Amino acid sequence: xxxxxxxxxxxxxxxxxxxxxxxxxxxxxxxxxxxxxxxxxxxxxxxxxxxxxxxxxxxxxxxxxxxxxxxxxxxxxxxxxxxxxxxxxxxxxxxxxxxxxxxxxxxxxxxxxxxxxxxxxxxxxxxxxxxxxxxxxxxxxxxxxxxxxxxxxxxxxxxxxxxxxxxxxxxxxxxxxxxxxxxxxxxxxxxxxxxxxxxxxxxxxxxxxxxxxxxxxxxxxxxxxxxxx
Amino acid sequence: xxxxxxxxxxxxxxxxxxxxxxxxxxxxxxxxxxxxxxxxxxxxxxxxxxxxxxxxxxxxxxxxxxxxxxxxxxxxxxxxxxxxxxxxxxxxxxxxxxxxxxxxxxxxxxxxxxxxxxxxxxxxxxxxxxxxxxxxxxxxxxxxxxxxxxxxxxxxxxxxxxxxxxxxxxxxxxxxxxxxxxxxxxxxxxxxxxxxxxxxxxxxxxxxxxxxxxxxxxxxxxxxxxxxx
DNA sequence: CGACACTTTGACGCACTTCAAAGGGGGTGG
DNA sequence: CCACCCCCTTTGAAGTGCGTCAAAGTGTCG
Numbered sequence: 001x002x003x004x005x006x007x008x009x010x011x012x013x014x015x016x017x018x019x020x021x022x023x024x025x026x027x028x029x030x031x032x033x034x035x036x037x038x039x040x041x042x043x044x045x046x047x048x049x050x051x052x053x054x055x056x057x058x059x060x061x062x063x064x065x066x067x068x069x070x071x072x073x074x075x076x077x078x079x080x081x082x083x084x085x086x087x088x089x090x091x092x093x094x095x096x097x098x099x100x101x102x103x104x105x106x107x108x109x110x111x112x113x114x115x116x117x118x119x120x121x122x123x124x125x126x127x128x129x130x131x132x133x134x135x136x137x138x139x140x141x142x143x144x145x146x147x148x149x150x151x152x153x154x155x156x157x158x159x160x161x162x163x164x165x166x167x168x169x170x171x172x173x174x175x176x177x178x179x180x181x182x183x184x185x186x187x188x189x190x191x192x193x194x195x196x197x198x199x200x201x202x203x204x205x206x207x208x209x210x211x212x213x214x215x216x217x218x219x220x221x222x223x224x225x226x227x228x229x
Numbered sequence: 230x231x232x233x234x235x236x237x238x239x240x241x242x243x244x245x246x247x248x249x250x251x252x253x254x255x256x257x258x259x260x261x262x263x264x265x266x267x268x269x270x271x272x273x274x275x276x277x278x279x280x281x282x283x284x285x286x287x288x289x290x291x292x293x294x295x296x297x298x299x300x301x302x303x304x305x306x307x308x309x310x311x312x313x314x315x316x317x318x319x320x321x322x323x324x325x326x327x328x329x330x331x332x333x334x335x336x337x338x339x340x341x342x343x344x345x346x347x348x349x350x351x352x353x354x355x356x357x358x359x360x361x362x363x364x365x366x367x368x369x370x371x372x373x374x375x376x377x378x379x380x381x382x383x384x385x386x387x388x389x390x391x392x393x394x395x396x397x398x399x400x401x402x403x404x405x406x407x408x409x410x411x412x413x414x415x416x417x418x419x420x421x422x423x424x425x426x427x428x429x430x431x432x433x434x435x436x437x438x439x440x441x442x443x444x445x446x447x448x449x450x451x452x453x454x455x456x457x458x
Numbered sequence: 459c460g461a462c463a464c465t466t467t468g469a470c471g472c473a474c475t476t477c478a479a480a481g482g483g484g485g486t487g488g
Numbered sequence: 489c490c491a492c493c494c495c496c497t498t499t500g501a502a503g504t505g506c507g508t509c510a511a512a513g514t515g516t517c518g
Contacts, residue, residue, distance in 0.1 A: 071377055073458045079380055081373060094366020099373060123355070136365045137323020143372035144310060144328060148300055150379035151308055151418040154474065181497065189380040191475055196498060213483080213497065229302045383506065410465065420507055425466055442465065442515075459518105466513065474505085481498065488491085 038111035043104040049091075052101045056093040058112045062086055065108035066178040069100040070186075080187040082142055083179065085168060089135050105179045150189050152229060157188040158198040159227040162208065166218045173218040180213075202227070267340035272333040279320065281330045287341045289320040294337035295407040298329040299415075309416040311371055312408065314397060318364050334408050379418050381458060386417040387427040388456040391437065395447045402447040409442075431456070 038061065043049055049060065052071065060067075062084050069081040069090065081100055084090045091102060092115075122129040149160050161184065166175055177184075185192045199216075202208045207223040208216055218224065267290065272278055278289065281300065289296075291313050298310040298319065310329055313319045320331060321344075351358040378389050390413065395404055406413075414421045428445075431437045436452040437445055447453065 071373075073377070073381075075458060077380065077458075079377055081376060094363055094369065099370060126352070133365075134323055136362075136369065140323065140365065140369050140372060141328060143369060143376060144300075147310060147372060147375055147379065148302070148308055150376065151306065152302075180495095192497080193476085193499085194474060197474095200498085229304060229306075409463095421465080422467085422508085423506060426506090429466085461518085462516085464513105464515080467511085469508105469510090471508075472505105473507090474503105476503070477501090479498105479500085481496105483496085484494095486491100486493085488489105 038113045040109060041112055042109045043107070045104055045106045045108075047104050049102040049104065049110065050098050052099070053097050054101075056091065056096055056098045057115050058091060059089065059115050059118055060091040060102075060113070061111045062088045062090065063109040063111055066105040067102055067108060067110070068105050068179065068183060068187075069102050071100050078186045079189070080183060081146065083165075083183075083187070092132065092135055092139075094136070105183065154188075154190055154194050155198050155201065156228055157190065158184075158195060159202065159207070159224045160229075161188055162202075162216065162218065163221065163224050163228065166221065166224075173221075175216045175218060177214045177216060267342045269338060270341055271338045272336070274333055274335045274337075276333050278331040278333065278339065279327050281328070282326050283330075285320065285322040285325055285327045286344050287320060288318065288344050288347050289331075289342070290340045291315055291317045291319065292338040292340055295334040296331055296337060296339070297334050297408065297412060297416075298331050300329050307415045308418070309412060310375065312394075312412075312416070321361065321364055321368075323365070334412065383417075383419055383423050384427050384430065385457055386419065387413075387424060388431065388436070388453045389458075390417055391431075391445065391447060392450065392453050392457065395450065395453075402450075404445045404447060406443045406445060 040063065041049075049067065050056075050058070064086050067084040067088075067090060069084075071079045071081065073079070082090075083105065091098065093099065118128070118132070122132055149157055152160065162175070165177070166173070169175060179187075181192045181195050185195045188195065190198075199208070199210060202224070203210055205223060205227075207218075207220050207227070209219055210216060269292065270278075278296065279285075279287070293315050296313040296317075296319060298313075300308045300310065302308070311319075312334065320327065322328065347357070347361070351361055378386055381389065391404070394406070395402070398404060408416075410421045410424050414424045417424065419427075428437070428439060431453070432439055434452060434456075436447075436449050436456070438448055439445060
């Protein structure tokens with residue numbers, strides 16, 4: 001049983017564990033077999049959940065808010081591989097070390113699962129195994145789509161990015177960005193200034209509106225789609 | 230048994246099947262559980278092994294030469310995701326469609342395996358399952374490393390590329406490039422001209438030598454490493 | 459030998475970066 | 489509640505790395 005594996009990873013997590021899991025049920029977070037067990041942990045914004053090359057002993061499910069995975073180059077350039085939102089699983093690696101680090105974009109809560117426990121449970125549970133397989137597939141797809149994005153022009157990258165995060169909240173067109181311009185820039189392989197100018201030019205083209213820094217209204221997704229490539 | 234699944238995928242493959250498998254043993258191709266079964270198929274250079282969005286019914290092991298995986302943008306831009314060399318497995322997807330196409334860079338030979346057969350065999354064979362899991366992990370790592378490459382400068386990209394293909398033939402520093410400049414450019418997200426100029430400037434820096442179009446001598450890997458970022 | 463595809467080189471233009479400075483917004487303390 | 493500060497965002501001007509276009513050079517195959 002996975003529940004046997006629950007240990008106090010941090011004192012904070014230990015204290016808040018039960019209360020948080022109870023809170024989580026009210027958050028509209030998708031429910032799966034992962035939700036019943038695992039250690040609830042909170043992270044302040046910009047704090048590190050795990051670092052590059054650290055042992056990948058845990059697998060995480062994001063309970064609330066937003067996480068980014070990063071890779072740093074020697075000269076300080078930063079690559080944000082992906083943003084994860086509530087309900088997403090992250091931190092699963094085929095190798096035993098994390099090739100990227102994970103940080104909280106804003107104050108966030110995760111459920112942590114012992115990798116060994118999950119993997120050994122999967123050995124005898126084909127449904128779980130399928131879930132993990134699908135997860136790896138999604139990660140691969142995500143990485144490949146990002147590759148494709150990185151060969152596009154600045155405007156195309158920003159438009160693609162907006163559509164991608166817009167998909168997650170399809171119903172209304174108001175998108176609340178959890179990350180700042182620097183995060184977006186490092187995700188798209190651009191500078192902050194270029195991101196800003198691209199957003200502005202999308203606004204001029206009536207594709208979007210920018211009521212505040214962090215809120216974007218997707219006024220015309222068709223224009224955005226046409227600008228994607 | 231997988232051997233039951235062997236069918237004639239193409240007439241050519243059918244005819245050459247046995248003879249090719251016999252030839253393959255002499256090629257120094259790494260041997261694994263995959264080599265005993267599967268359909269040997271040959272492809273002329275630039276011919277397509279499978280296309281984007283085609284059903285992913287087969288998994289392939291490259292017996293000889295070189296394969297590239299491609300994605301095309303609407304306006305004709307091409308992204309080469311990866312090059313595969315003899316012994317590599319490719320074409321395994323979590324989804325049931327190939328998200329990228331695969332083409333032969335030069336005349337090449339592959340062994341094809343029914344995906345269903347491999348997957349169902351893996352269900353009862355944990356060693357094979359581990360092999361497939363590791364393969365997905367490699368693909369993910371490859372994609373992520375490529376992401377990182379695409380945020381670098383032209384010179385850094387070319388240097389990284391040379392070191393990567395240089396790793397495969399570590400012993401001597403003579404690298405025989407199977408692909409042309411356009412393939413390299415489309416892999417690195419650059420133009421042919423920029424690739425050429427970067428190679429020339431690496432030659433001027435005494436990092437490499439270019440005796441012919443397709444042969445590159447890695448004269449100083451330390452310089453290349455320093456130029457990687 | 460000639461046709462062809464690929465590679466290389468040069469000149470020029472542009473998209474994005476860099477550098478600099480001004481313009482909010484939100485939080486804290488008085 | 490206002491004032492101040494800090495961080496983030498935005499804008500402008502100038503620089504540059506890479507793309508584009510054009511043409512010459514090189515290897516290969518019939």
